[in-house]
Amino acid sequence: xxxxxxxxxxLGGGVGAMTAAFWLTNRDGWQxxxxxxxxxxxxxxxxxxxxxxxxxxxxxIEEHGLxxxxxxxxxxxxxxxxxxxxxxxxxGSPLRxxxxxxxxxRLVCLTExxxxxxxxxxxxxxxxxxxxxxxxxEANVSSALGSLLDQLSDWAGAWNATAARPxxxxxxxxxxxxxxxxxxxxxxxxxxxxxxxxxxxxxxLVGLDSPAQTVLSLLQRxxxxxxxxxxxxxxAGLWPDDVRRLYLCMDLALAAAIGMVADDVxxxxxxxxxxxxxxxxLLSHGAQPASVDSAPVRGFYDLIFAYRDGDPARPxxxxxxxxxxxxxxxxxxxxxIMYKMQAGMGxxxxxxxxxxxxxxxxxxxxxxxxxxxxxxxxxxxxxxMVLQEQVALRGDVTVYEPLRDVKGLPCWPxxxxxxxxxxxxxxxxxxxxxxxxxxxxxxxxRYEALFHRPLPVKTLLRGVDFDDIVFGxxxxxxxxxxxxxxERSSALHQCSDHVAAVATQAYQVWTxxxxxxxxxxxxxxxxxxxxxxxxxxxxxxWASMDQLLCRETWPEGEEPLNVSYFCNxxxxxxxxxxxxxxxxxxxxDVVKASAIQQLNQDIRVLWTNVSVQGFDWTWxxxxxxxxxxxxxxxxxWRANVDPSERYVQSLVGTTAFRLHADESGxxxxxxxxxxxxxxxxxxxxxAAVMGGMQASRAISGWPTSIQGxxxx
Numbered sequence: 001x002x003x004x005x006x007x008x009x010x011l012g013g014g015v016g017a018m019t020a021a022f023w024l025t026n027r028d029g030w031q032x033x034x035x036x037x038x039x040x041x042x043x044x045x046x047x048x049x050x051x052x053x054x055x056x057x058x059x060x061i062e063e064h065g066l067x068x069x070x071x072x073x074x075x076x077x078x079x080x081x082x083x084x085x086x087x088x089x090x091x092g093s094p095l096r097x098x099x100x101x102x103x104x105x106r107l108v109c110l111t112e113x114x115x116x117x118x119x120x121x122x123x124x125x126x127x128x129x130x131x132x133x134x135x136x137x138e139a140n141v142s143s144a145l146g147s148l149l150d151q152l153s154d155w156a157g158a159w160n161a162t163a164a165r166p167x168x169x170x171x172x173x174x175x176x177x178x179x180x181x182x183x184x185x186x187x188x189x190x191x192x193x194x195x196x197x198x199x200x201x202x203x204x205l206v207g208l209d210s211p212a213q214t215v216l217s218l219l220q221r222x223x224x225x226x227x228x229x230x231x232x233x234x235x236a237g238l239w240p241d242d243v244r245r246l247y248l249c250m251d252l253a254l255a256a257a258i259g260m261v262a263d264d265v266x267x268x269x270x271x272x273x274x275x276x277x278x279x280x281x282l283l284s285h286g287a288q289p290a291s292v293d294s295a296p297v298r299g300f301y302d303l304i305f306a307y308r309d310g311d312p313a314r315p316x317x318x319x320x321x322x323x324x325x326x327x328x329x330x331x332x333x334x335x336x337i338m339y340k341m342q343a344g345m346g347x348x349x350x351x352x353x354x355x356x357x358x359x360x361x362x363x364x365x366x367x368x369x370x371x372x373x374x375x376x377x378x379x380x381x382x383x384x385m386v387l388q389e390q391v392a393l394r395g396d397v398t399v400y401e402p403l404r405d406v407k408g409l410p411c412w413p414x415x416x417x418x419x420x421x422x423x424x425x426x427x428x429x430x431x432x433x434x435x436x437x438x439x440x441x442x443x444x445x446r447y448e449a450l451f452h453r454p455l456p457v458k459t460l461l462r463g464v465d466f467d468d469i470v471f472g473x474x475x476x477x478x479x480x481x482x483x484x485x486x487e488r489s490s491a492l493h494q495c496s497d498h499v500a501a502v503a504t505q506a507y508q509v510w511t512x513x514x515x516x517x518x519x520x521x522x523x524x525x526x527x528x529x530x531x532x533x534x535x536x537x538x539x540x541x542w543a544s545m546d547q548l549l550c551r552e553t554w555p556e557g558e559e560p561l562n563v564s565y566f567c568n569x570x571x572x573x574x575x576x577x578x579x580x581x582x583x584x585x586x587x588x589d590v591v592k593a594s595a596i597q598q599l600n601q602d603i604r605v606l607w608t609n610v611s612v613q614g615f616d617w618t619w620x621x622x623x624x625x626x627x628x629x630x631x632x633x634x635x636x637w638r639a640n641v642d643p644s645e646r647y648v649q650s651l652v653g654t655t656a657f658r659l660h661a662d663e664s665g666x667x668x669x670x671x672x673x674x675x676x677x678x679x680x681x682x683x684x685x686x687a688a689v690m691g692g693m694q695a696s697r698a699i700s701g702w703p704t705s706i707q708g709x710x711x712x
Contacts, residue, residue: 005035008699009385009466011370012644013040014047015685016672017472018353019079019692023703025360026082033700036361037466039368039387041644042437043402043416044346045354047474048645049685051344052414054636057623058554059406061344062414062636064645065506065567066543068340068531069102071333073686074707075693077102077133080349087356094409094551098133101348103547104336107528110295111535111605118605121245121295122522122530130334141266141712144324145257147331152253153193159246193222196257216261223254223286230288248294255287256323269711270320274655281319299533300326302540302568304682305647310502310569312537321650321681324712328680338531343551346412351403355410366400367391367416367436370473370481371457373669379488381462381668382469389456390436390443391429392422407551424451435584439480439642442581468668470695475675476501476643489665498657499675501646503587505538505570507595507637510560510621515544517561518619519609536602538594539566560621566595569647570639587639595637596629648675648683655681661694670695679709 008024010017017038024034044050051063069076077098084098095101110121130136196215230247233239259281260266263273273281279292291297301307304325306317329337341348358364367390376383393400397420403410404417416436418426428450429436434443447455460466471482478486478496486493511518515529522530529544543565554560570591576583604610622631640646658677661670672695674680674687681687686708693706 005031005033007035007465007467008037008470009460009468010036010038010470010472011385012047012472013038013045013350014472014474014644014673015049015076015349015688016674016676016692016695017047017470018045018350018357019689020470020472020670020672020695021357021362021692022079022083022353023693023696024700025357025362027702030700031361035363037363037365038357039365039370039385041367041369041390043366043400044412044437045350045402046346046412047472048640048647049345049349051346051412053344053347053404053406053411054414055404057634058552059411060510060552060554060636061347061548062508063344063506063565064638064640065504066541066565067345067685068105068338068543069685070329070338071128071132071336072328073132073684073689074136075133076686076689077131077339078707079133079689080352081133083352083356087352087359094407095342095348101342102339103342105338105340105528105531106336107530108337109522109530109532110299111532112295118536119241120522120532120606121241124528125337127336128334132334132339134334136334136707139712141260141269144327144331144712145260145266148253148257148260148327149193149196151331152250152257155246155250155253156193159250193218212261212264212266216258219254219258219261220286223251223258226250226254227286227288248291248296251288251291252282252294252296255282255285255291259285259319260323265320265323270324271655271711272320273323274318274320275653276319277316277652278319278322279315281323295534298540300329302533302535304650304684305502305504305569306649307502307569307571308500308649308651309573310504310571312540312569312571316651318650318652318655318681321655324680325682328708340545340547342547343409344411344548347406347409347551351410351412354403364400364402366402370477372484373469373471373482374484375488375666376462380666382485382666383462385460385466385469387458387460388444389458391416391425392456393420394422407553409551437642438584439644440576440578440581440583462668468670468699470670470672470699471664472672472692472695474501474644474646474673475499475648476646480643485664485666485669491659491663491665494657495659495675498651498654500649500651500654501643501675502649503570503572504567504640504645504647505587505591505594505638506565506567506640507539507591507635508563508565509599509632509635511562511564511619512560512621513619514561515546515607517609518607519604520544520607532606536598536605537568538570539568539598541568542566542606554621558621558623566598570641572641575641584639584641587641588637591637591639592632595635596632599632648673650682660698661691662698670698679706679711 010021021036048064049067051061053059054062080098089096106125108123108125112119112121196218265272282292301315306315308314308316369388369390371388372386373382374384400420404413432446435441444455486496529546531543533541545563545565549560549563599615617628617631620631622634624634660677664671672692674683674691676691678687678690690706693703696702
């Protein structure tokens, strides 16, 4: 007698959901145990990381935002390394291996407003040993503190070399210089830090015992000295950018190290300081206000959209979560600090995942919009899934084929492949420009008016159509599709109430001018393009993404010389009901107006050849030949307001309400995504992968370990 494999329904196609599918199928004979079906709204995988190719405009890449991977993403790169190895594309295929698809990136830029003028702070980060995604020596919070002190020691050495130069000036008496230098203990910094490091690296810093008090007093002594010499240099007018920036870094690192010891982060974990915002925590441990309000801190807030309701006037993130993330980004990477994808995220990440999983036997059901999850009578299991079938396929099409070849690379189109649809429905979808991915879409109403019947709805039953569910949608989707579950599970309800998700906004411009032609002058070694944060609102993050242009199909002689991506949080205080069909368009209009304003008023800070009279719109590539600002109409912009597109935040005190994958409160509902309690607890690809791994492990026991799951 044969045994029915356990039927697993995976809801959503984002990073968490696809990671769960990968690990559930990542062993021989998995088909004997499981039957896996993925249900996805619209025509593509990706969630917040989706991208598409615009067939009408040179198959250009259109992203939901700006996606760059950090070099500490151990689990995410492990996933990609295995996917590319197992997919084993033919020799000569574009982006055949993971290291062809992801390229090292070293240049990080920040912007500073100094004396009412903007300055660019360019940092060429060093390459580090190792490769992301390979096993590493297990570390703990104590070793993280040790690494921070190692970095401080390097900066102290640089300080003694750098600060000596500007002190020797004609208009300052040598005696005053001598007094200023001798009145501080910075000359002893290497010795002080060496003693502190020795204690930290032993792992003895637990509680405020004698070793911890020793380290604390040493660091506080150094902090007093740093503030003395900093005040003296500034008062003397000896405050050039290199000295000031080194001072900022040392001041922030010292406050962080002092706080880690004083608050016993080493013994109790980063969560012990999650009851306070990161900036307030730094101030409480002696950081100077100017340092806390500096570009390095603002840049990190910008990178992770750390603004309540998307309001730039309300920065907020848990101190422990931010500190852990900053340490991982700056001190925990291998290879390069960042890795740039060499095509769209859909092409580099989700197309290979789709191909491999389909080859393994996972069944994909596109155009299935989840309407509701219902519990059983006891309230302990999910009994029903209600799905809306958004479109009917053509009679001779049994399985929708979502990918399209672009220059030899399987890619997701920016629109559905209408040729596979029922002809009448395809015509209606194109005529009314229906967005099948949108929560506020009027397609159900149009469909009923056109075809005199409602869109088909099917109800899947536990024990018949599914046994277990992997919920791979965003936390923002819970109130929309699972209010009945929230009523039965207090843990899920509290998670939904407290773990916030914020809308984001983005735009892309393709230009006929290179960065240098437009006036970007901060070129550095190795031809690195900038990834920049801390810029003006409402788009404070920018990256030049010229590496993507070769993947597009621009006609000869019309190739852009630069493509730039901009993004930021998007302020929405209240989301209207799904019946307000015009809401997404109104949001998109706001994004467009803000983008035009930034190009006209602020971009000359970065692109100095832009006139003070405004942006030269002829620089934009526009096949339609528009005049003036109308040329922007052929660029790309979007407001990511849909529940599944919103970015998960870590507002103060909210990590305590995050759940592990098996803590939904229902025996057959497993969670996946970056909103779970992963040990990283912040919105990013790495956390989403970790959440998907948790879901697979809760169901199958596989994988047995997840790097970084226990907080470092």
